[in-house]
Amino acid sequence: MLSSIWAIFLKDLKSELRTRYALNALLMFVVVTISMILFATAGEVISGELLSGLLWVVIFFSAMSGLSRTFVSEEDRGTVIFLQLATRPSAVYFGKLLFNLVLIFGINFFVVIAYFLTMEGFKIKSFDVFLAGLILGSLGLASASTIIAAIIAKANTKGTLYPVLSFPVLLPLLITAINMTQLSIEGAKLVETFGHLRILFSYFAVVVIASYLLFDYIWKE
Amino acid sequence: MEFKLICKDIRKSFGRLLVFESINFELTNNSSLAVAGKNGSGKSTLLKIIAGLLSPSSGEVIYQINGKKIDKLDWFKFVGFVAPYLQLYDEFTGYENLEILAKIRGVKDYKRKIEDILKRVNLYARRNDLVRGYSSGMKQRLKYACALLHDPILLILDEPTSNLDPEGVEMVWAIAEEQKKRGILIIATNEPEELKICEEVINLDELKLKAKGQIVK
Ligand SMILES: Nc1ncnc2c1ncn2[C@@H]1O[C@H](COP(=O)(O)OP(=O)(O)O)[C@@H](O)[C@H]1O
Ligand SMILES: [Mg+2]
Numbered sequence: 001m002l003s004s005i006w007a008i009f010l011k012d013l014k015s016e017l018r019t020r021y022a023l024n025a026l027l028m029f030v031v032v033t034i035s036m037i038l039f040a041t042a043g044e045v046i047s048g049e050l051l052s053g054l055l056w057v058v059i060f061f062s063a064m065s066g067l068s069r070t071f072v073s074e075e076d077r078g079t080v081i082f083l084q085l086a087t088r089p090s091a092v093y094f095g096k097l098l099f100n101l102v103l104i105f106g107i108n109f110f111v112v113i114a115y116f117l118t119m120e121g122f123k124i125k126s127f128d129v130f131l132a133g134l135i136l137g138s139l140g141l142a143s144a145s146t147i148i149a150a151i152i153a154k155a156n157t158k159g160t161l162y163p164v165l166s167f168p169v170l171l172p173l174l175i176t177a178i179n180m181t182q183l184s185i186e187g188a189k190l191v192e193t194f195g196h197l198r199i200l201f202s203y204f205a206v207v208v209i210a211s212y213l214l215f216d217y218i219w220k221e
Numbered sequence: 222m223e224f225k226l227i228c229k230d231i232r233k234s235f236g237r238l239l240v241f242e243s244i245n246f247e248l249t250n251n252s253s254l255a256v257a258g259k260n261g262s263g264k265s266t267l268l269k270i271i272a273g274l275l276s277p278s279s280g281e282v283i284y285q286i287n288g289k290k291i292d293k294l295d296w297f298k299f300v301g302f303v304a305p306y307l308q309l310y311d312e313f314t315g316y317e318n319l320e321i322l323a324k325i326r327g328v329k330d331y332k333r334k335i336e337d338i339l340k341r342v343n344l345y346a347r348r349n350d351l352v353r354g355y356s357s358g359m360k361q362r363l364k365y366a367c368a369l370l371h372d373p374i375l376l377i378l379d380e381p382t383s384n385l386d387p388e389g390v391e392m393v394w395a396i397a398e399e400q401k402k403r404g405i406l407i408i409a410t411n412e413p414e415e416l417k418i419c420e421e422v423i424n425l426d427e428l429k430l431k432a433k434g435q436i437v438k
Contacts, residue, residue, distance in 0.1 A: 007324035011310075018312050049406035082367075084274055085302050086325045088294050216294075220276050 004087045011080075011103070012070060019185065022103065026066040030111050033058045038118055051122045052181035055115055056174055059141070062107050064163050067145035070096045071153035089219040091214060093150070098207070108138050125187030131179025136200035139193060140173040143204050146212035150218050153208025173203050181194040223287050224299070224374045225249050225270070228404055231280035233266055240266050241425055244280070248421075250374075253397075253406040255416045256426030264409035265304065267425070269381050271407065272300050284375075290349035297326075301366045301373030305380055311353040315344050315363050318352060322367055331370075338366045342392065357384040365396065381408055381415065394418070 016022060037054055074080050110175050112134065115122060124130045150168065152161045176199050183193055225247065232242035240263035248254055256264045269275040271282055272419050282336070284291040284299060291299070316335065323331035337381040339345040342362040352360065361384045368376065382390045397418055400406040408415055416422055 003327055004325050007321065011321045011325070015310065015312055045228075078306060079310060080276060080308045081302070082309065082322075082327070083270070085297055085298060085300060086322055089326070105414075132274075220273070 001088070001091055004131045005094045005098065006040050008083070008087070009090060009098040009102075010019055012096065012099040016099075016103075017174065018170045022066040024104075025064050026107055027110065028214065030058060031112060033061065034111075034114050034118055040071055046121050047121075048121060048185035049078055049124065049182050051115075052185060053178050055111070055122075055181060056178045057106060058111055058115075060082040060170070060174060061163075062111065063104055063141050063145055064166060066103060066107065066150040066175075067100045067142065068152065068162050070099055070146070070180075071149040075156040079155040084220060091182060091205075091217045092219065093146070093211060093215040097146045101139070103144040104138045104142045104145075108134060122185075123196045125182050126189065128190045129180060129193050130184035132193070132197060133184060133200070136197060136204065137177030137180070139172065139204040140177075140200055140207065141170065144169050144173065147207065147214065147218075148210075150184075151213065154218070154221075173200065174205075176200055223250060223353040224404060224412055225283075225288075226375060227281075227283040227285065228271065228282045229283065231267070231270060231282065232264065233270060233275075235277050244423070246421070246423065248405050248407075250404055252402060253401050253408070253419040255419035255422045256407065256409040256425065257411060257416055258420055262425040265306070265379050265427060267423075268302075268304070268377050268407065268409050271375075272296070272302050272377050274302075298371070299374045301326060301367045301368035301371070301376045302374075303361075303378045303381065305383055309352050309360060309362055309363055309367070311351065311358070314349050314351055315339065315355070315359075316348040317364060317367075320369060326371055329369055334370065335366075337406075338369055341369075342366045343388070351354045353386060360387055361385055362389060362392075364391070369396070370389075372403075376404065376409070377402045377407045381410065381411045382412070 037058075074083065148166050149164065152165060155161055176196050178195050179187065180193060180200070183196070226249075227247045227428060228244055231244040244267065246254065256267055257266050268314065270277050273282070273293055274320065299427075301400050306370070311322070313321065316339070319335045319338070320331070322328075323335060328334065334412055336345070339348050342365050344359060347355070347359065352363065355363065371426045373423065376396075381393050395407055397408070401418075406419065410416060
């Protein structure tokens, strides 16, 4: 089972490195949105609060444009049966989740670096709070995106449905994550944010467990 | 080990379209079944249901080993499946496709097995080319390699000889003969020749299971 998950993860990684379907689109997206924010706010002093909101806007939309690919590409190319015939549904789910986790951590690393370099008003006082919010937020984002991608891959209107379906599901996560980033700018201590951390972590845990239970039904018609 | 495939009163409909109903049969080791019928009669649908890729609207498919029912989640271990709508990863080479499959399946000692099977389907010389560059006949051969990699007890072939040259068709006959000796073979086809190699025939147009002997009479 574990080796099966790992094999699916490696397949996706190798495929992504070879074709760069998601990667190129994602990097372009990050570069474009950050430049747009820069142009739109040129010469103005933006508050840290606004900047933390904008950071998650960039992260949310790049996640939306990249994370659905794992399932949609299998469905589009008709390789779903290949996987269905090769292993249990849960192995596919966890393999894809792992891939999306790696993808989103990769993107967020890039986004945050680019953000620090370009946004002068973005000064983090408590780095541990920022990092904890970012990591747990990414976990939640990846887990929710993965299962939503699995659902919409079966639908006909894939492209438009994704953000529409994701937004309400991700809203509690985004609000908490934005809040964490704001707190890190204000210089809150990590212990003060435990409430938030608990929400973010439970979100991740609940989504993964629910997805695991649901996935058998989504995966096979 | 006695493997048994049982289909109990299978019915399938898509919305209001009823594809077929009351399909009943039982197959054990060393047997074979051909599914015949016009285009759109539901051959592929039935095969997918048997392989567990699709759920029947009602009725039940059962896999049994020595009288013990097998969990549907484990069916994939017993099935080999070749079909026109099964696609391979075209950004990978033929060898890589098999390697990926072997790793996902957890096939032991797969390097030697893959080489053997690539020689068997006559793709060994082209094993390091991307599948994107394969002809449709070569892809069909690779699908056979994928289906046979784990020595399935139940081999399901949908339009087995599509896109194949005469030599490829010979290969399919050999595989089919071997499968009949080892396990169960199920074919969906309209070719009279392919119907002949199976002991039993379900004609979805007539919806009757007949022993082949009776048809000849
Ligand atoms: N996913 C589906 N949704 C709706 N109808 C379907 C679907 N799959 C197959 N059908 C219908 O079921 C019938 C049987 O299809 P199929 O099993 O592919 O036929 P065959 O393989 O015998 O040519 C056809 O009328 C087809 O239109
Ligand atoms: Mg068909």
